[in-house]
Amino acid sequence: xxxxxxxxxxxxxxxxxxxxxxxxxxxxxxxxxxxxxxxxxxxxxxxxxxxxxxxxxxxxxxxxxxxxxxxxxxxxxxxxxxxxxxxxxxxxxxxxxxxxxxxxxxxxxxxxxxxxxxxxxxxxxxxxxxxxxxxxxxxxxxxxxxxxxxxxxxxxxxxxxxxxxxxxxxxxxxxxxxxxxxxxxxxxxxxxxxxxxxxxxxxxxxxxxxxxxxxxxxxxxxxxxxxxxxxxxxxxxxxxxxxxxxxxxxxxxxxxxxxxxxxxxxxxxxxxxxxxxxxxxxxxxxxxxxxxxxxxxxxxxxxxxxxxxxxxxxxxxxxxxxxxxxxxxxxxxxxxxxxxxxxxxxxxxxxxxxxxxxxxxxxxxxxxxxxxxxxxxxxxxxx
Numbered sequence: 001x002x003x004x005x006x007x008x009x010x011x012x013x014x015x016x017x018x019x020x021x022x023x024x025x026x027x028x029x030x031x032x033x034x035x036x037x038x039x040x041x042x043x044x045x046x047x048x049x050x051x052x053x054x055x056x057x058x059x060x061x062x063x064x065x066x067x068x069x070x071x072x073x074x075x076x077x078x079x080x081x082x083x084x085x086x087x088x089x090x091x092x093x094x095x096x097x098x099x100x101x102x103x104x105x106x107x108x109x110x111x112x113x114x115x116x117x118x119x120x121x122x123x124x125x126x127x128x129x130x131x132x133x134x135x136x137x138x139x140x141x142x143x144x145x146x147x148x149x150x151x152x153x154x155x156x157x158x159x160x161x162x163x164x165x166x167x168x169x170x171x172x173x174x175x176x177x178x179x180x181x182x183x184x185x186x187x188x189x190x191x192x193x194x195x196x197x198x199x200x201x202x203x204x205x206x207x208x209x210x211x212x213x214x215x216x217x218x219x220x221x222x223x224x225x226x227x228x229x230x231x232x233x234x235x236x237x238x239x240x241x242x243x244x245x246x247x248x249x250x251x252x253x254x255x256x257x258x259x260x261x262x263x264x265x266x267x268x269x270x271x272x273x274x275x276x277x278x279x280x281x282x283x284x285x286x287x288x289x290x291x292x293x294x295x296x297x298x299x300x301x302x303x304x305x306x307x308x309x310x311x312x313x314x315x316x317x318x319x320x321x322x323x324x325x326x327x328x329x330x331x332x333x334x335x336x337x338x339x340x341x342x343x344x345x346x347x348x349x350x351x352x353x354x355x356x357x358x359x360x361x362x363x364x365x366x367x368x369x370x371x372x373x374x375x376x377x378x379x380x381x382x383x
Contacts (some may be wrong), residue, residue, distance in 0.1 A: 001207040004074050006057055007151070007158060008032070008047035011068040011168055026065045028171040031233030035060045044113055044153060046060040058164070064292045067166030071149070073158045078116070080126065083157050087130045087148070090159055095135065099161075105140035106131060107147050114154035123152060170199030172234045177201040178312065179275045180284040181267055182238070184219035184340065185313055187286030189332040190323050192227055194314040195284050201234040202227075202273045203278045205271055206382070207243040212345040217382060222335045224383050230330070237278075241270060246371045247345045254362040255349040262362055264294040269372050272307050275377065280309075287313040288323065293350035302354040306363075 013024045029040050029047060035085040038051035038057050051057035054072060056300040061070050094100040108131070110124035118126075127150050128139060137146075151158045182204040196202055206220050217240070224238045228344075243266075249264040271283045287295045294303065315323055327333035 005072075005158075006049040006051065006054075006061065006070050007073050007160065008049060008061065008070045009024070009068050009189060010047070010066055011165075012170070013066065014045060019173045024066070024171055024174050027233070028064075029135050031064055031066070031171055031173070032061070035064070035232045038258075046153075049233075056148055060232070061166060062164070063167065064171075064198065064232050065167050065169040065230065066171035068168050069163045069166055071160040071163050073151075073160035075156055075158050078152055078155050078157045082131050083123075083150075083159075085126065086157075086159055087127055088134060091131055091134050091148075100135070100137075100146050102137050104134045104135075104145035105143075107139065107141045108150060109147055110150040110152070112152040114152070114272070116152060120152075123150060125232070129333060146189045151310035167197055169197035169229070172196055172199060173201050175199035175281060176281045177203060178277060178282045178284050179203045179205055179271050179280040181271060181286070182206050182220065182223065183286075184223060184336060184338075185286070186327050186333060186336040187288060187291075187323055187335065188327045189223050189227060189286075190330065191284055191286040192313045193230060193326075193330050193332075195312065196227070196230050196234075200284075202231070202236060202284070203274075203280055204236065204238040204275060206238065206240040206273075207267060207270075208240050209247055209343055209345065211242045211244055211245055214340050216340075219335060219340065221339055221382065223332055225335045226331050226335060236383075237381060238383040239274065240380055240382050242373050243267075246375050249366045250362075251345055253366045255351075255358075256347045257349055258288055258359070258362050259345055259347050259356070260292075260294045260350045260370075261299055261303055261354045261359055262366075264299070265306070265359060265363065266368065266372060266375070268304060268307045268311060269368070270375050272309055273372065273376050275309060282310040282312050283307070284312050284314070286315055288318055288320070291320065293352050296352045297357075298353040299351070302356045302359040303358070 013021055023044055023129055032040055036051050036057045037048055043047045060071060061067055074086055074090055076082040087118045108124040108128045110120045112120050149160050178195055180202050182188045186286060230238050244267055250259050254262055290296060
């Protein structure tokens, strides 16, 4: 087996100031070490991983925010004989596996870091001659069937054949903690993922609306488990509050059409109270402008008016198809579409143009602050 290490590349971390860059690099390495056993080293803007289990490492790196791409690679000394020997072994193994053959065109992509007595073009030509000597394959620099990457870094030379795309973004834990309103639907897990990808540690908060919806936590626990795959380096806690009593109060004592608006407003206020205890700097939700009644601009203004910390909606400009495609990509879609009963508290004609004065009046009428405190008292840690 020639794959001896993995070269990891990051993107926007590299354009930060030296102090910030160093901090982000250290955090990314720390996050990697939480899920991959082996030596991890940083050198010249690259992270080099020598994993104990190559297969698992390649799989885990796909889900760590902050990584732009990575490559399983083989390494040797930087001299022509050593490079030739490694390429011969590497290509012969690929030929034996059926990955590369004489029928395939190829190109050598070479880059150098450091001082050497040859240029990148000269090394590429040399390596190309070695490959041709084994397979007699045709060289095609424009649209080759196969690419061999050669990176000469001072006294070490690395050879690999693919650049696996990572999540990109920033390392989790570099942007503070947020509290995310999470449900078993399609949108909020995607919104949560996007904030994790931007470097936020996340606390999840679920609202159990029983008896207006199913009491079971099966779906939300599965979604938590899936999102946990992307949270290397940060604990992903899942809290839940009982919200049915507050909803009953809204439906029973406030104007019927206001139920959804008061529901969302209450979620923000309760999340704000819990955010203070969790040291969260913002609230995250899955709102997409105009998608449902509580997400019109009028209702967004009315429901967020009384909340003093920022409310971030990463999906606000995305349509349903875009959100669904991302949910499929991260693996939450198939969980979210498992059939379950909808919320029976939704009125036949929900308010879509809520007036702030009416919202505040309705909240006052149901003694909302007292209801919020009662709801917070039901807080429990699910995971």
